[in-house]
Amino acid sequence: MDSRTTADTAAHAEPAPDRARWLALAIVMTAAFMDLVDVTIVNIAIPSIERTAHASVSQIQWITAGYALAFAAGLITGGRLGDIHGRKRLFLIGIGGFTLASALCGFAANPEMLVASRILQGGMAALMVPQVLSIVHATFPAHERGKVFGLFGAIVGLGAVSGPLLGALLTEWNLFGLEWRPIFLINLPVGVLAWVLGRRFITESKAPRALKLDLVGVALVSLGLLMLLYPLTRGRELGWPLWGHLCMAGALVVFAALVSYEKRKAARDGSPLVELSLFRVKSFAAGIAVQTVFGVALGIFFLVWTLYMQIGLGWSPLRAGLTGVPFSIAVSVAAGLSVQQLVPRFGRKVLQAGALVMGVGVLLYLWEAHRYGLAIASWQMALPLVVMGLGMGLIVAPLTDAVLSEVPREHAGSASGLINTVQQMGNALGLGLVSVVFFGQIGDRLTLAQVGPAFVHAFQHALWYVAGIMGVIFLLMSALPKRPAQHVEGAAPEAPAAEKEPALVH
Numbered sequence: 001m002d003s004r005t006t007a008d009t010a011a012h013a014e015p016a017p018d019r020a021r022w023l024a025l026a027i028v029m030t031a032a033f034m035d036l037v038d039v040t041i042v043n044i045a046i047p048s049i050e051r052t053a054h055a056s057v058s059q060i061q062w063i064t065a066g067y068a069l070a071f072a073a074g075l076i077t078g079g080r081l082g083d084i085h086g087r088k089r090l091f092l093i094g095i096g097g098f099t100l101a102s103a104l105c106g107f108a109a110n111p112e113m114l115v116a117s118r119i120l121q122g123g124m125a126a127l128m129v130p131q132v133l134s135i136v137h138a139t140f141p142a143h144e145r146g147k148v149f150g151l152f153g154a155i156v157g158l159g160a161v162s163g164p165l166l167g168a169l170l171t172e173w174n175l176f177g178l179e180w181r182p183i184f185l186i187n188l189p190v191g192v193l194a195w196v197l198g199r200r201f202i203t204e205s206k207a208p209r210a211l212k213l214d215l216v217g218v219a220l221v222s223l224g225l226l227m228l229l230y231p232l233t234r235g236r237e238l239g240w241p242l243w244g245h246l247c248m249a250g251a252l253v254v255f256a257a258l259v260s261y262e263k264r265k266a267a268r269d270g271s272p273l274v275e276l277s278l279f280r281v282k283s284f285a286a287g288i289a290v291q292t293v294f295g296v297a298l299g300i301f302f303l304v305w306t307l308y309m310q311i312g313l314g315w316s317p318l319r320a321g322l323t324g325v326p327f328s329i330a331v332s333v334a335a336g337l338s339v340q341q342l343v344p345r346f347g348r349k350v351l352q353a354g355a356l357v358m359g360v361g362v363l364l365y366l367w368e369a370h371r372y373g374l375a376i377a378s379w380q381m382a383l384p385l386v387v388m389g390l391g392m393g394l395i396v397a398p399l400t401d402a403v404l405s406e407v408p409r410e411h412a413g414s415a416s417g418l419i420n421t422v423q424q425m426g427n428a429l430g431l432g433l434v435s436v437v438f439f440g441q442i443g444d445r446l447t448l449a450q451v452g453p454a455f456v457h458a459f460q461h462a463l464w465y466v467a468g469i470m471g472v473i474f475l476l477m478s479a480l481p482k483r484p485a486q487h488v489e490g491a492a493p494e495a496p497a498a499e500k501e502p503a504l505v506h
Contacts, residue, residue, distance in 0.1 A: 024201050027197050028135050028198070031091070031095050031194055038067075041167035042118075045183050049114075053111050066122065068122065071126050076274060079130035087135050094131065095124075097124030097127065098121060104120065106181045106185035135205065137404060138205040170182040227254060228248055237435075282481060284407060293469060295427040296433070299434070307459075313374060331393040334393025353391075404419070
């Protein structure tokens, strides 16, 4: 691969946009879509995995939380590796590894192998996903990024609707007697095609100056996240032992050591794993806080919602999947509108309105679950799900743009890794808290007649937590700029490319 760069020409004028950039966008969005679908598709198939693979409750938790844990622990490193070695290169390694891990999940011989393969899949996703926003940031000029982030928000909604539906259909169809396995095997043709096209059409980009991988930073980040998330995930099962509380307290010490070390590392050679200077950008720091707490809410809701419908209400995977369609359509519609039309006009108020609307939807769902109990119908869930979806759509797309809009391009990989890391860390925290806010309300030995009422009660209990978290998110959003910098078409041109554009390798 030729290492010639466009640095000389960029010094005088911004280079012409890459003609293949929209095809490259389709490829990286496909990868993001695979990751989103893979989370939701597994949730809908959990009861089938539990029944046919004879997985224990602990193993079921690890099938979901293990992926989130490996994903969160590796995202910052994945983003930095992309800055150093090339975002295209890391994207291809990640999507290739993700596809291989999907095959191992699909052919898992036992629950232990499935858990291990899911952890590997999460690790490979940690290499792949940070490159998506980094490639977009490096490939598209500023005036086109509003449209791109609007598309990204729509993809989030499409992934949300496709995952449950696809998981439900594949589980119901029981293709070739494989039960739940096709939910993983479907990634194989998509992953191979994305790898082949990505190798051809994605333009390589790196940070403009030589960086080194901060191995000590990698170790401290991974250790801190593991010390925090592992006890949360297994705490209830083990009876919340003392070592778990000490481990979580120790994680705070590790994170403090990380901050101290990264400051010295930045001063010494300018190659820290976590670019702490990013937190001096107000929009980035505030957005990171919102992303973390939002991840907690989503981690709690989606797993609890699946268990409530399929185990509590006794619905089939297909019925549960179809019930979620109004939510996902609402997310897609609101996300597509928010960046291009609403945020440029109303600014931060759009995101705050999204938090309030989503909170109202949660309370409405809580009221209906209490009123109708086990007799609730899918159509009765449509209204609260639409309200929740509209609120979520108003948040997801503009929040990403607000967080990244003022980040220097040379730190795009690090910033993207941080964004995804805190959201996944929040998601893993939410999954861990499910043990407290949901399973903690369910007795250990239930008769068949007690299962439904117990799950309905636990679902309502969990929704109170989700509603409270949306209130916290609303308050945190007050720290966002009133008018976040927006990459909308027609906006003023960027600073000269020599100052901001990363080296492009052809």
